[in-house]
Amino acid sequence: MxxxxxxxxxxxxxxxxxxxxxxxxxxxxxxxxxxxxxxxxxxxxxxxxxxxxxxxxxxxxxxxxxxxxxxxxxxxxxxxxxxxxxxxxxxxxxxxxxxxxxxxxxxxxxxxxxxxxxxxxxxGLHTGFGHVTQDGGLNWVELYTSDVAAAEEFYGAALGWGTFDVQFPGGSYTTVNPAGQDEHAMFGGIVPLDADADADADADASEAQAGPHWVPYIHVPDVDAAAAAARTLGGTVRSAPVDVPGVGRIAKLADPYGAGFAVIKGDPEQK
Missing domain, CATH: 3.10.180.10 (2,3-Dihydroxybiphenyl 1,2-Dioxygenase, domain 1)
Incomplete structure (x- = not known):
């Protein structure tokens, strides 16, 4: 985490x-x-x-x-x-x-x-985050890429990451963790660009058009309210709120200028 x-x-x-x-x-x-x-x-x-x-x-x-x-x-x-x-x-x-x-x-x-x-x-003097994981803080990061295996190899060589495949109905999800730690320290995932094709064609098109990129997930108390607020404030809902079993509820958004991000409310059973 x-x-x-x-x-x-x-x-x-x-x-x-x-x-x-x-x-x-x-x-x-x-x-x-x-x-x-x-x-x-x-x-x-x-x-x-x-x-x-x-x-x-x-x-x-x-x-x-x-x-x-x-x-x-x-x-x-x-x-x-x-x-x-x-x-x-x-x-x-x-x-x-x-x-x-x-x-x-x-x-x-x-x-x-x-x-x-x-x-x-x-x-140096700035050590990084002062608040993470909970509401309003970074909770997860996700890499969309054209080649998951190549990404595993690259980030393993550059940053020492370990990987662990989590099994879900219909497939698996590649998670990443710091060197020397196990899956309990996972902080992100690596996803094929076309991963959402069957679940949400619009979401897939959005990610594929962006090309390989990182997506930060911010934790919120209410994903649907965050998506509605994004629309009201001039942003875009790139992928409507959806429940992911064993993970929580997520939505992919963009601010009024096109910067993409996601929001998540974690499944309390997974905490």
Whole structure:
């Protein structure tokens, strides 16, 4: 599961790039109750989303030439340079090579061999999440990719992940966990791009059109209410709320500028 502990290879941060930061702040406050604290001039406008005073994510303005609106998941490393090098040797790409972020830490933005973008974070003063798992916090991450086996191999080489297949009616789901830990430490899954084809053609089309990418799941007390709020606030329901046996209730959404994410209310029997 996702924790606030600093564990190598596990999700440690999440941030949003958006063309309209004020509009995005209003949207996410309306859905999750997040409040935004803008950084100073030295941060280039980067700021923090907080819930009850605890950090849950970051956010910044991006221009069209800098990239499309999106959420980026960062994975913890003790050495961003060494991990970036391992990723490149495994077939990945360094879109933004390792660099210091003031005294807060060291970061890099990479792409896996299929093209999914993710980040590395080597903690300095900023150690990562202050709130996860429960309402308003990151609860799960999911990689949509064209080749599950290749993704397992790449992230295993770059970040040391272990994998475990969970059996469901009609198939299996590949989960991932930090190096040296078992399936009880799983924090995410790897899914074929066409995985939803039989269950929800619209959802499948949405994920397939986006190409390989990461999706963050935020825990909410009411998935249907979150989906309704997204519509009201100008966002999109990419995949309607649905119950997943043994997991909980989920929906896939997008903010008004196109950044995709998902919401989940976990099955209490699984906690």
């Amino acid at each position: 996702i924790t606030t502990d600093s564990v190598h290879g596990a999700p440690t941060w999440l941030d949003l790039g958006t063309p309209d930061l004020d509009g995005a702040v209003a949207f996410y406050e309306g859905i999750f109750g997040w409040r935004f604290q803008a950084g100073g001039a030295e941060t280039g406008g980067y700021g923090m989303f907080r819930l009850d005073g605890k950090t849950v994510a970051g956010g910044m303005t991006v221009t069209p030439d800098q990239g499309a609106p999106a959420w980026t998941v960062y994975f913890r490393t003790a050495d961003a340079d060494a991990t970036a090098k391992a990723a490149e040797q495994a077939g990945g790409t360094a879109f933004l090579p390792p660099m210091d972020v003031l005294d807060q830490g060291r970061m890099a933005i990479l792409g896996d061999p299929a093209g999914a973008t993710f980040g590395l974070w080597q903690p």
